[in-house]
Structures are given as C-alpha cells and as structure tokens.
Amino acid sequence: MTLERLWASWRHQYVSQATEAERQGGDGGCVFCALAESGPPSPENGIVWRGELAFAVLNAHPYGSGHLLVLPLRHVAALGDLDPAESVALWEATRSALAAVEAAYQPDGANLGANLGRAAGAGIPGHLHLHVLPRWSGDTNFMTSVAGVRVLPEALDESWAKIRKAWPCAGE
Numbered sequence: 001m002t003l004e005r006l007w008a009s010w011r012h013q014y015v016s017q018a019t020e021a022e023r024q025g026g027d028g029g030c031v032f033c034a035l036a037e038s039g040p041p042s043p044e045n046g047i048v049w050r051g052e053l054a055f056a057v058l059n060a061h062p063y064g065s066g067h068l069l070v071l072p073l074r075h076v077a078a079l080g081d082l083d084p085a086e087s088v089a090l091w092e093a094t095r096s097a098l099a100a101v102e103a104a105y106q107p108d109g110a111n112l113g114a115n116l117g118r119a120a121g122a123g124i125p126g127h128l129h130l131h132v133l134p135r136w137s138g139d140t141n142f143m144t145s146v147a148g149v150r151v152l153p154e155a156l157d158e159s160w161a162k163i164r165k166a167w168p169c170a171g172e
C-alpha cells in the first residue's frame with residue numbers, strides 16, 4: 001500500500017519565508033530570530049503570543065494540529081545561557097501554551113520537550129525552542145496504517161485563531 005501525501009499549499013508562504021531568512025546568513029539567518037522580529041502576532045507569521053522575553057509560534061512543520069514552539073526572543077542555544085528572567089518567562093509561556101492547546105483542542109494528552117543539539121534532532125539547534133504538542137489516543141498513526149493516507153493537520157491559520165483565542169495570559 002502506498003502512502004499518499006496530501007498537498008499542503010497553505011504552508012507554502014510560511015516555509016518560503018523561513019527558507020529565505022535561512023539563506024541570508026549570520027544572525028539574520030536564524031529563522032526564529034526572523035520570526036521574533038516579524039511584528040505582532042498574526043496568521044501570517046504564525047506567532048500566537050509574544051511577551052517581552054519569550055514568544056510562541058505555530059510549528060511550520062507540525063506533527064499534528066496545535067503543534068507549538070515556545071522560544072526566548074533572544075538567540076540563545078542552551079538552557080544555561082538564559083538569564084533568570086528569560087528562564088522564568090520561557091517556562092511561564094510554556095505553561096500558557098499547554099493551557100491554550102488543552103483549551104483549544106481538548107487532547108487526551110500532550111508532549112512537551114526540547115531537542116538540544118543536532119544529534120538530538122533539533123532542526124535549528126542555535127535557537128532554543130520547546131515543543132508543545134497535543135496528542136490523542138490513536139492519533140493519526142491509525143489512519144496511516146489503515147487508510148494509507150496521512151491525515152494532515154488543519155490549516156495553520158485555523159490553528160492560529162483557535163490557540164490565540166485560548167491563550168490564558170497577557171501579551172501582545
């Protein structure tokens with residue numbers, strides 16, 4: 001049985017912007033720094049919340065609907081490089097992200113974690129980011145094996161609106 005992939009054209013703008021930023025090199029080459037400087041939260045930049053030291057954005061390559069990344073605004077690779085205020089802000093934003101995802105999606109559970117370094121699977125190891133991912137019993141693996149079709153998540157702008165509405169604390 002072949003695994004069919006559904007075309008996700010709604011990702012195109014976000015991905016091409018990120019790729020363009022990556023090409024520019026230097027500090028400007030960090031996709032996450034480019035996002036941090038991309039203005040207030042909007043469906044276009046995918047940012048769902050932004051504080052003074054941290055922000056949260058929809059993952060451009062989601063494993064499932066509601067997959068968020070929570071990051072410090074500053075370009076920092078390691079947990080140990082965060083100053084105390086950033087550390088608190090990052091964790092508070094992570095708690096809020098989880099609360100928003102739970103309120104918006106009512107998942108059966110959630111994954112929360114970080115890939116530190118390329119060897120651990122980080123796609124962009126230079127800028128620390130935490131994954132928050134809602135999970136459901138069965139998830140889409142079931143569909144993949146039974147129907148031969150990978151169920152793609154809802155459109156990113158739809159996820160953005162849901163999570164933005166469900167976000168529990170103040171920010172931009």
Ligand SMILES: [Zn+2]
Pocket residue numbers: 030031032033034074075076126127
């Ligand atoms: Zn960066």
